[in-house]
Amino acid sequence: MKSVSLSYPLFRPLRAAPLLFMLGLAAACSSTGGSKSTAPVNALYGQLDLASKGYETALQQARAGDDAASQKTLTAALDRLKESAAHCGSTPGCDPQRFFSVFDRLLRLKDGSFLGDETLGDEPSPTLADGAGGVAGLPEAQRSVTLLRGQKLSELIAMNGAVKAALEMWLTQWRPNLIDAYVNYQYLRYQMWPQYEKADLPEALLFGIMAKESGGKVNAVSRSGAAGPLQFMYATGLRFGLGTENGFDLRFDPAQSARANAAYINEQLKIFNNNLELVLGAYNGGEGRMRRLAGDRPDTSFYDPTIYNKLSRETREYVPSVLAAAWLFLHPDSYNLRFPKIDGAAGAVTLKRSASLAELSVCLGSAGGMEEGWFRTLRNLNPRLNPQETQPAGARVQLPRLLEEPYASRCVEGPWPILAADLHQAVAPAVQAPPAPARAPARATGTRNYKVRNGDTLIGIVHRLHCSSVRELAELNGLRHHRIRAGDVLKVPVCR
Template sequence: MRRLLRCVPGLPSALAVVALACVPAVMAAPSSADPGTEAEQESLYVDFEAAAKAYRDGVAQAAGGERRPGKRSAQRAMDRMFDLMERCRRTEGCEAERLVSRFDALLGARTRVAGEGDDEAEASPAEATAANQAEGSPVVEAFPNAADTLNQLNGRDLRELIVQNEAVRAAMAEWLTALRPQLINAHEQYQYLRFLMWPEYERAGLPEALLFAIMARESGGRVHAISPAGAAGLMQFMPATGRRFGLGWQDGYDTRFEPQLASRASTQYLNERFAELGHNLELALAAYNGGEGRVGRLARQNPGRSFWDPAVYNALPKETRDYVPYILSAAWLFLHPEDYGLEFPSVNGAATVLALKQPASINQLTICIGNGESRYGYFRALRNLNPRWLPETVLPAGTELRVPVVVRPLYDAGCVQGTRAERALALVNARKPDAGPAPREAVATGSRYTVRRGDTLSAIARRHGCSAQTVARVNGLRSPYALRPGQRLSLSGCRG
């Protein structure tokens, strides 16, 4: 019997997924602290202890057999603790480290939320291996297989809502021919990201197949995807729409690239559209692609008519008319791959936190780790799980990265010392010779900088001692700050 929730040494799996993503942000240096009285600080500490108790009570309730309500209570308590840690970080005089330490101790207590087959003796060899590999490090175990997860949308099975018409069948044919590699690669990357993204859809009451289908079509499973129009991230939010749902530039980083936050924002957007459009799946998806204003007007002008009605369908741009069948067919294939000879690769989606034992970049780690159990190696997974870091940035020893659990022993074996580690370092330090007489490295000249291929605004700002917002403001750039090679930027306000 599968485990719905299970803990390996370190963290309660389904409840700690947010911790890996959020605790580092809580510990970041305060950007704008508010003065707080001693009474306000003490109130935060007292409220945190109350939330911690509610978390323990929820875990105990689930362990006593009331799994679903216990899980909900524990999750609400955990969300409350995150809110309080963030408020403490922004309150002058409040000891954020005190709350984070308390939080770590709470999650490290080896508590378990009971589920089906929660007898430790029933652990599979793969589960036992993952636990052994993760000893001494927090681990989030992979969630159950998709076939066992929630497929309900507003009380109806998603499979009953997907219209099998010519447009959907034609889109399905494309997914199974020219787009099959994109679909399979997106599924593989989704498995590594699932522990961050799926809980947001589950809490919002939305089907997992819908999450996967949107991600597969929008970004192909690439966290850093940016469209020519400026949409960014796995779920491709435009800047203005992203800001409505809490996404955007914070401390020089575009949070549209955060898998968990993007997943949460997409649930909020979709449920907002469902409420506006009479819970019509196709119209909500059309709004996701073609704009809520346009689709909302069409729905009001054609009350009771479906997306497929000529009065609605023909009034939409071709991209949107194609987009909806692509999403519906990808969701159907996610639910019924075996019916079409589609075999998604089996991926161990468990994740762990790896503390670097010596400086390294994601590029360097990709080389020294090797392929392991993955056909193409772990570059994309490492990038997706650690979206704040550019792949060439050398991260100092002690930096904590989220990695697939299978990567940790590969790191210990090939990246810390030895021939492979030395070769990886030599390869990432190699530089292609320049074609012309230009300097080997494009550098800031005086107070200006020439953009190179692959540059991002945040990387340029970081190298020259200022914030991305400063460089953007000086140069009149607007989010998402798309740069082009050869573009000249003023570095006024930077240190060098």
């Protein structure tokens, strides 16, 4: 990951200013200068000005309760902004940061931000409530996505250098992991999201944590012993009810893990005065350590050097990575990202013939267009089952609803279940260790004198030599009846 400057504050989202405030800078710039050398950049700033006016129009439409028109205006403004920003890098004198500022504003308005009592200032407004104009204008589903303890999640994600760097990582090197996490989550969503919804926490945050922690692999276990889709340590899991049930570790249960995670987040939000960055830092680096660092300053920034510089590199990268993944969950199209369309409706089948999850994965193949196969999904949805262990006919197996019909047509009769069973029952031959190579016997290369000590016997001396025999030693020294006494000097072979 590239290094970033993390002086604080890097970015504090302003309340929307009447008549474009900060965005008006672009318009002012476009009105200055008239020479041919400034014409290209002025033209781009003119497009930026139009996008800014689109923001103001969309804001007014949202206040009037016309959400459909507001979203349409925002989409058009974002498209205009993307097109003009694409030419900024090759246009002399163009400042890309101006475009990013407008882009950030448009995305936050798309989340429903800045719809309330807007005043110019650096401090966030008090908790928003229905009827105040801030929340009432949002569809119910969007409220649950964007609110965190009465605050807009988008307003809590500071678009600073660390988050931008994490966005780039998710969109480049980590992109396959992000897509996999999204696919895994969509099939687990019916189990996990209700737990967060009950706790009044945003779904984007749940996805961001899961994407960074396990990528949606329910059976994941870290080197430190953290387990499950949300990677609970054993002691922390016990604290939130994730013990064992009939020998099953509940940290691997998606619904129970999400419930415990929501309880943890809400507990820490109270402790850290709703400072989400500190809460995420505590989740990764330990709440005790974060409390010691933050002390009695719960309003301080995670990026304050007195906190940030004393955290592990893992925690310093973890917090912006979670927030960046949450941001992309809310705004994929605005970052040239397209998540696959997933039908994650829950389903189940009662096995008509015995089969393991591995066998079901073989006979289901790429049903439903899943080119990667269904093994991971089946394992995620059935964490209590050993995927290699054959389940008897009559057992209940959870799977996406869209697989119920393929199961009936592919996995009950015909060649595929027979092939799957044959492959599953195959046993690789055991590897036998080759016999140890025989040691070449040691050979004598000459003789030397040996003075017999108390307790010595002829056979004992031979054993220490490793290259002679009692007979050879007796003949070499002319011994009768193999008798030796302490003080005798014998000739013995020099062994090699």
